[in-house]
Amino acid sequence: MARRGASWRLVVSPVLVVLTWELLAVAGVLRPNYVPPPSQLGPHLVGLLAGGELWRHLGVTLYRLGLSFVFALIPAILLGLTLGMSRTARLALEPILTSLYAVPKIALLPLVMLVLGVNERTLIFTSTLTSFVQMTVSTMGGVLAVDRSILEAGKNYGATGWRLFRYVLFPSALPDIFTGMRIGLGLTLVLVIAVELTAAQEGLGAFLWTAGQTFSAKNLFSAFIVIGVLGLTLTYGLERIGNWLMPWRERSSAAMFL
């Protein structure tokens, strides 16, 4: 079975792809206006960044993403913990939560636009909802999945009430809460970009859409690269932070994608 190898293995194929791409462009197989070669794309991206335009769009997208995440964070964790610990609350609210969880939140956009109007608040509210539902469900799942024997052990050592929560339950559920935050952030990024494609003038999604509609391949690829780097940073960066914050959690490659 293949095992994870040295770090040079990580660079070989991306470098080969870029080289092949460049060579195909030089050989005239790919037309530069259609598929811009890396040697033209690099300077173009640098130019866009230097001009400040791309930074502005990135800033708008990051602002929307961050604000929605922060608004959702505390209520979602509180509700998730409550639902995890109280069976009655869970039975009462689970139908609503399960339905909301299963609906792609982008589908709620028209409803929110109807009530709040077509403006920034609508966008933020829909994104907040995405983060909120995901983090609530993950937090609840985390509490429910806490090993009963750990709880029993805590009780036997005399922990009850707040102490049991603070030193036993919460640390055990924390890895799942964190996973929920990472997935929530990822889904919210998808939503923000999607909404920007449909209904915004600013932001990376809007820039990407305009580039495609005006047949500017270089802008299109540049925006795509910036969005990609953003996604990569969020996914792998948060994973690193999580490993650093919670050395006691199990690291599994599968958990990356849940």
Next chain:
Amino acid sequence: MLLSRLVSREVTIPVVTSLVLLTAWEALVHAGFLRAAFFPPPTNIVSTLLGLAVGGELWLHAGTTLGRLIASFLMALIPGTALGLAMGWWMGMRTAADPLVRLLFPIPSIAFFPVVIFYLGLSEWGLLLTAAITPFLLIAVQSASAVESLERTLLEAGRNYGASGRRLFLRVILPAALPRLFIGYRLALGVGFIVTVAVEMVAAKHGLGGFLWHSWQILRIEEMYVGLLLIGFLGILVTYGLEALADRLMPWQVDLLRSKGQR
């Protein structure tokens, strides 16, 4: 026995809460506290739903979305599984494909859409391909990790009993890897559904996403709610239906599928 199960808390509390909420909604609208223009009473929504169902329009849109979902899922499933299994088994394949997959996977799925239609135009293929990309990557990663995490003893035992090549793959590797493959399929279907609906909202006339967007634009609010309801129904089917299917197909590894936090 049956009666006591039916009236147990597991059933009564969720049913009662839902009924109370729906009744409260209906009552608040009629009492004038909720604006019917924004929140039409549930009874109106249901009658619109029935009207659209009888007229056949509803089936057209629901069928279109379901068809797109299945088609794009198959476009992701077959190559994704093949690539993933190969990546898990051969070091060379892993070196070649794994970095690319990991590089592309975290890119927000919907961002592929403008790039895809730049080349394919606003065609059905463009929609399907966009909805297939992230599921494909997800399935590949998950299938690779399914093979990687196989227990070596299982393989050795298989070999000692004389299985090799195709037999080893079909009788040992595949059944052992199947539960993890299924996790990938379930997640991929969920992602595929989100992207399908999003893409339909942006750029399609037919399908539930298109129907939803169109009814919002011409302010047919009841129809908008019907669209939302059906998308929710499909979403529930996609999210929980596959889980139920997995329970039936693979009763030997139920726990793994009910992974933490992802229910």
